[in-house]
Amino acid sequence: MTKSIPGPKAKAILKRGVSLFQNGLIFDDKLQQAAKRGFRPAGQVMVGKALGDYIWDVDGNKYIDFQNGWATNPLGNAHPEVIEAVHKAQQRYGFHYDHPLRYELAENITQITPNQALSRFTYEVSGTEAAESAFYMAMCYKKRRHVITFSSSFHGNSIGTKVFGGLNSRKYMEGWNGGAIIAPYPHSDFIPAGMTEKQYTDYCLHYLEYHIPDYIAAKDNIAAVMVEPGLAEGGNWIPTKEFLQGIRDICDRNDWLMIADEVLTGLGRTAKMWAVEHYDVTPDILVIGKNLSGGIEACAGVAARDEILGNNPDFSANSTFAGTPAGCAAGIKTLEIFKRDNIIDHAAQLAKIAKDVMKNWEEKYEIVRQIRLSGLLLGVSFQPPEDKKDDKSWWYARAVRSEMLYTGVWAISDREENIRMYPALNMDKKTFKEGLTIMESAIAKINRDGQDVGNSPAWPTGDAGF
Numbered sequence: 480m481t482k483s484i485p486g487p488k489a490k491a492i493l494k495r496g497v498s499l500f501q502n503g504l505i506f507d508d509k510l511q512q513a514a515k516r517g518f519r520p521a522g523q524v525m526v527g528k529a530l531g532d533y534i535w536d537v538d539g540n541k542y543i544d545f546q547n548g549w550a551t552n553p554l555g556n557a558h559p560e561v562i563e564a565v566h567k568a569q570q571r572y573g574f575h576y577d578h579p580l581r582y583e584l585a586e587n588i589t590q591i592t593p594n595q596a597l598s599r600f601t602y603e604v605s606g607t608e609a610a611e612s613a614f615y616m617a618m619c620y621k622k623r624r625h626v627i628t629f630s631s632s633f634h635g636n637s638i639g640t641k642v643f644g645g646l647n648s649r650k651y652m653e654g655w656n657g658g659a660i661i662a663p664y665p666h667s668d669f670i671p672a673g674m675t676e677k678q679y680t681d682y683c684l685h686y687l688e689y690h691i692p693d694y695i696a697a698k699d700n701i702a703a704v705m706v707e708p709g710l711a712e713g714g715n716w717i718p719t720k721e722f723l724q725g726i727r728d729i730c731d732r733n734d735w736l737m738i739a740d741e742v743l744t745g746l747g748r749t750a751k752m753w754a755v756e757h758y759d760v761t762p763d764i765l766v767i768g769k770n771l772s773g774g775i776e777a778c779a780g781v782a783a784r785d786e787i788l789g790n791n792p793d794f795s796a797n798s799t800f801a802g803t804p805a806g807c808a809a810g811i812k813t814l815e816i817f818k819r820d821n822i823i824d825h826a827a828q829l830a831k832i833a834k835d836v837m838k839n840w841e842e843k844y845e846i847v848r849q850i851r852l853s854g855l856l857l858g859v860s861f862q863p864p865e866d867k868k869d870d871k872s873w874w875y876a877r878a879v880r881s882e883m884l885y886t887g888v889w890a891i892s893d894r895e896e897n898i899r900m901y902p903a904l905n906m907d908k909k910t911f912k913e914g915l916t917i918m919e920s921a922i923a924k925i926n927r928d929g930q931d932v933g934n935s936p937a938w939p940t941g942d943a944g945f
């Protein structure tokens with residue numbers, strides 16, 4: 480029997496959302512438009528149960544989980560030891576702002592920062608707040624107005640992080656753009672025709688060091704440069720050593736702070752504790768989130784050099800729920816398990832498997848444009864085949880991702896020409912290989928049969944699919 484994804488139970492729940500959530504008033508139109516063009520909308524998984532390496536949707540379909548709560552479950556789904564630690568903290572402290580776990584986790588984090596160079600920490604609830612906090616920390620410390628970020632970057636969805644993000648829409652926010660300067664990022668998708676990656680990287684570094692101070696903002700009014708050392712939302716694309724080291728050198732030469740946003744890449748995602756370790760670069764400020772929650776309870780924050788946070792009276796941040804007992808307990812237990820179970824070594828072994836399995840995909844499959852790997856930050860970008868040049872690349876990504884769902888693997892392809900995968904760092908090796916094998920079969924099928932097969936309009940039919 481062919482599965483229907485979403486199945487009947489999931490559809491019934493999704494239908495309730497139409498009158499509750501964003502764009503419900505135009506939902507039917509959007510679905511009908513998609514159906515007319517011959518695709519089903521991207522398959523939606525309504526999680527019914529999450530355990531270890533797997534997810535079951537509310538209709539009972541089982542998936543290998545490469546979605547990972549948007550890269551937030553480093554130890555797999557619902558890790559029992561993290562749950563137990565969180566429960567204990569809740570029972571003992573309920574919710575209070577100051578409690579011993581706040582100090583213990585901050586000590587543990589500062590001890591594992593790159594080169595142990597960042598000895599102070601401040602808590603936030605989410606990656607968004609942590610990134611925003613880092614911008615303001617740098618501005619207050621330097622007493623300067625501007626921070627440079629990059630095109631293709633994502634730092635969150637608050638007004639502050641939207642203004643600083645390269646991927647966010649700025650519609651109707653023209654009045655808020657004051658301090659943000661967005662510089663080009665040498666993402667391979669945006670290299671101008673005729674330029675090599677090296678030439679474009681040189682250009683991006685030149686723009687940062689010379690174009691911005693000459694034409695956009697005075698050098699001594701720039702507080703910091705914030706960079707993702709491995710794009711996440713920008714398609715899991717991996718920057719070169721030259722680029723990251725170039726930013727560090729430029730920051731040093733110009734007296735700017737370097738901020739690494741490691742909300743997604745940090746705490747083992749790239750098979751090092753921090754992605755900056757691949758580049759031999761030590762940032763002045765480090766933004767941390769996602770994995771710190773152990774996949775159970777939100778916890779985020781910013782680590783900084785002693786003087787940046789130790790003597791910064793203008794800076795204020797935090798919100799009521801920053802550093803809750805439960806969030807700190809989750810972070811403490813997660814870091815304890817990282818150490819005890821050599822989680823980063825395991826992630827490196829999985830990364831090697833990924834490299835072995837995926838290394839030939841660009842040559843083997845015409846629709847595969849680029850393989851992107853840094854540890855378990857895994858991405859594949861797609862393109863139409865030669866004889867279908869007018870097709871959109873994202874049709875292929877979505878078709879492969881749909882086929883993967885139908886054959887038991889849940890990965891991310893959200894309106895992009897990429898599929899992103901974030902397996903748990905402790906995923907069982909056999910399960911991981913099985914997930915990649917299923918993915919390869921999906922690619923082979925769409926490569927052979929075309930994207931319209933993967934996107935056959937199984938949903939919606941009739942009444943907008945419900």
Ligand SMILES: Cc1ncc(COP(=O)(O)O)c(C=O)c1O
Nearest residue numbers: 605606607633634635711742743
């Ligand atoms: C690099 C980066 N920074 C910040 C954020 C925002 O984190 P959160 O969604 O926890 O607010 C994200 C989220 O994907 C991210 O990838």
